[in-house]
Amino acid sequence: MTTFEHNTRVLVIGGSAGIGFAIAKLFHRQGATVTLAARSLAGLDQAARDIGPDVAVAQLDITQRSELEHFFASSTRWNHIVVTAASLTFGPLQTVALEDAQRIFDSKFWAAYHIARLAQFEDGGSLTLVSGRFAQRAGPQTALISAVNACVEGFARGLASELSPVRVNVLSPGFVDTGMHPEA
Numbered sequence: 001m002t003t004f005e006h007n008t009r010v011l012v013i014g015g016s017a018g019i020g021f022a023i024a025k026l027f028h029r030q031g032a033t034v035t036l037a038a039r040s041l042a043g044l045d046q047a048a049r050d051i052g053p054d055v056a057v058a059q060l061d062i063t064q065r066s067e068l069e070h071f072f073a074s075s076t077r078w079n080h081i082v083v084t085a086a087s088l089t090f091g092p093l094q095t096v097a098l099e100d101a102q103r104i105f106d107s108k109f110w111a112a113y114h115i116a117r118l119a120q121f122e123d124g125g126s127l128t129l130v131s132g133r134f135a136q137r138a139g140p141q142t143a144l145i146s147a148v149n150a151c152v153e154g155f156a157r158g159l160a161s162e163l164s165p166v167r168v169n170v171l172s173p174g175f176v177d178t179g180m181h182p183e184a
Contacts, residue, residue: 008032009122011078013062013115014085016043019130019173023082026052037062037071038085061117062111063087065102073116082128083112093143104144109151116159116168120170126167129156 010027014020015036026035028051035056036044044057058075061067062085087107089100112129119127129150138146153170160168 008079009035009076010080010082011035011037011075011119013037013060013083015079015082016040016047018084019171019180020082020084021047023084024055027080028052028055032079063106063108064127065110068111068114068118069139072115072120075120077122078125079122080119080126080128081115084114084130086109086130088145090141090145092141096144096177101109101144104148105151109155112152112155116155116163121163121166123165126169127159127163128169130170131156131172136172151172 008031010018010024010032010099012024012027012034015024015034016038020036020038023038024034024047033054033092034051035058036051037058037060038044038047038137039059039061041057042057048055048057058071062083063131085107087103089096089104116127121127129152131152132145134142134146134149147171149172154173156168
């Protein structure tokens, strides 16, 4: 099992629940200094208590560029940043409001864009984004989710060469029982 020095700084955006929480817990267990970021301060505080001692929290709405700018202007250099947060809406395209469609892209693509531009990484650092299976296998009521996941994957491929030597990776999980998908 990999272990990290205590000064290995990891930021998990979306770390208060689901996949982000599991990733944060693993990094913490392996010795990294973990910061959780999400919109809900109550959720962050509970997640930090559940993970263990010395977990920092930052209330952050990644759909708000000004919040991202302020956070990264006042934060440290990071060894690893993992972005799992997203606001997703499923449904037939004709029934999804434009505001909901914009929120999907704001929380998944534009947030990744701003984070990649604003974050400062230590040498050997990494940025991990999350896509999803609908980037390759669209289905009914997934047109917007498919589009944003494909955008994230294409963006990451370009970032990998632009941000080098920072590693850029994309996780593309299928259905995971996190509470986000009732059918998982």
